[in-house]
Amino acid sequence: MGGFGETILVFNAGSSSLKLGHFDVAAERQLAHVETLWLASTEPAADRYRETVRRLLTAIDIAPVVAVGHRVVHGGARYTAAVRIDAAVKRDIGELGRLAPLHNPAALAVIDAAEQLLPAIPQVAAFDTAFHQTMPPAAYLYPVPYHWYEAWGIRRFGFHGLSHAYCSGRAAELVSRPVGDLRTVVCHLGAGCSLAAIGGGHSVATSMGFTPLDGIPMATRPGALDPGILLHLLGAGRLDREAMEDALTHDAGLAGVSGISGDVRELLAARRAGHERACLALEIFTARVREGIGAMAVALGGLDILVFTGGIGEHAAELRAEVCHPLRWLGVELDAAANAVATEDSAIAAAGSPISILVIQTREDLMVARETRRVTGREPS
Numbered sequence: 001m002g003g004f005g006e007t008i009l010v011f012n013a014g015s016s017s018l019k020l021g022h023f024d025v026a027a028e029r030q031l032a033h034v035e036t037l038w039l040a041s042t043e044p045a046a047d048r049y050r051e052t053v054r055r056l057l058t059a060i061d062i063a064p065v066v067a068v069g070h071r072v073v074h075g076g077a078r079y080t081a082a083v084r085i086d087a088a089v090k091r092d093i094g095e096l097g098r099l100a101p102l103h104n105p106a107a108l109a110v111i112d113a114a115e116q117l118l119p120a121i122p123q124v125a126a127f128d129t130a131f132h133q134t135m136p137p138a139a140y141l142y143p144v145p146y147h148w149y150e151a152w153g154i155r156r157f158g159f160h161g162l163s164h165a166y167c168s169g170r171a172a173e174l175v176s177r178p179v180g181d182l183r184t185v186v187c188h189l190g191a192g193c194s195l196a197a198i199g200g201g202h203s204v205a206t207s208m209g210f211t212p213l214d215g216i217p218m219a220t221r222p223g224a225l226d227p228g229i230l231l232h233l234l235g236a237g238r239l240d241r242e243a244m245e246d247a248l249t250h251d252a253g254l255a256g257v258s259g260i261s262g263d264v265r266e267l268l269a270a271r272r273a274g275h276e277r278a279c280l281a282l283e284i285f286t287a288r289v290r291e292g293i294g295a296m297a298v299a300l301g302g303l304d305i306l307v308f309t310g311g312i313g314e315h316a317a318e319l320r321a322e323v324c325h326p327l328r329w330l331g332v333e334l335d336a337a338a339n340a341v342a343t344e345d346s347a348i349a350a351a352g353s354p355i356s357i358l359v360i361q362t363r364e365d366l367m368v369a370r371e372t373r374r375v376t377g378r379e380p381s
Contacts, residue, residue: 006066006378007031009118010368011053013070013110015102020056021365025066025378028366032060038106049109054117068114068123069372071364073103073159073212075127082126082371085111089125099211100159102249124372131161134202139299142210156214158206160188162364163309164196170363171305172201174345175356183300185293187323188362190310191219191262195289197296205299207292213248216288217281219262222252223288257281264312264319286322293323297330303355306332309362317342324357331355 010021019035039052070085074096083089090108097104111123132140140156141149148154167186172179179201186196193216197205207215207223217223233239239247247256255262258281260270270278297303307313308320317339324334333353342348344361373379 006064007062008369008372008378009062009065009068009114010365010372011068011070011107011110011114012365012368013103013106015106018052018056018106018110019365020060021369022060022062023366023369025373028369030366033365034059046109046112049106050113050116053110053113057117065118065121066378067372067376068118068121069368070107070111070114070123070125071128071162071368072107072125073128074100074157075125075129076157077133077153077155079125079127080130080133082124082130082368082375084375085123085125093125101245102212122376124368124375126162126368126371128159128161128163129157131165132156132158132196132203132206135204135206139205154210156206156209158194158196158203159208159212160192160194160196161203162367163188163362164194164198164203164206166363166367167307167309167360168196168198168201170345170360171307171356171358174347174358174360175305182304183297183302184305184307185296185300185303186307186309187289187293187313188310189289189308189312189316189319192221193218193223193289193310193312195292195296197299199300205296207296216292217257217285218253219264220250220253220255222248222256254281254285257284264316268316268318282319282322286319289323290326293327294330303330303332305356305358307358307360309360314344314359314361320348320359332357 006025008023008025012019017035017037021030022032023030034056036052036056039048072093076096078092090111093104093108114123142154164186168184169179171184172182184198186198188194192212194206194208196203213221215223253262254267258267258278261267267278267282271282312319320339321334324332331354333350334357335348335350339348342359346359348359349357
């Protein structure tokens, strides 16, 4: 058992892959991390998910596991914190799957598989939407007929909350200031992208909305759109609902504009080769990120820390520079040399910059482990 005590497993189910983390409860130390693509098979979906989970469990020494945590993307308005999973929680996760079709159904399938393979071990759901439940009504309500909210629950939820919560706390540690004193904008930039305004450690505004389609452009999702575009296309018979959902989920964003890929690494290479639409896609992306940072700073009444995280935020120094340079008016002064070589948890602001600029390796899995420990009463004494 490797000489460690009680441990927690953390599952992170994505649309195409499954990740598993193994954590020491007392030390918050990650003991192992494995991931795999979902198995391709003609077997029923439940069997494929269960077999994928089983293979990951056999890849590491998991004894003695005392709890299992699951990252769940959409928790709706009901869940303001992580909870112990029971039949009602599973039902809610399933019903919210229509708002997060790439993630919630996969998370629910993994929960079912883990219950079968690890019977009698408590399971906990940690929701990406929970962190944003502190937003005020002016931030989460849409200017639509109010009964849409009252009767149908139409409101902004926000996502990537586990990442935003971790990064705002880690940022405070890196600048040696209390999180309660800081106005922080976190840019979670990856295949999915969102920005969050975090004041005093609490979310006060975010870019994603009712679903993960909203906000800034993403790999294959468009971000914010004029709803009249969708009404026009539906009314003119250009697309039906199913085709529109597929296009907005899989064919829009950076992939849609560039026509070649939603992967920023491929787009940067294409831009260097002179591909015009790759250039345009990246220009749109960085412009929308800058606009979003400005909006988040306004929501906070100022800015102390700007954080970049996620696959793009952590690794695309070229795009970080393109986002930051036009924001000098806001006090964002980048150190080009530090930015070029930044690794996890690095400071990249120029000397004398009034705004701290940080690159932080996000740890959603660690946040799930912490929440699982809290919910199951395994807090170290």
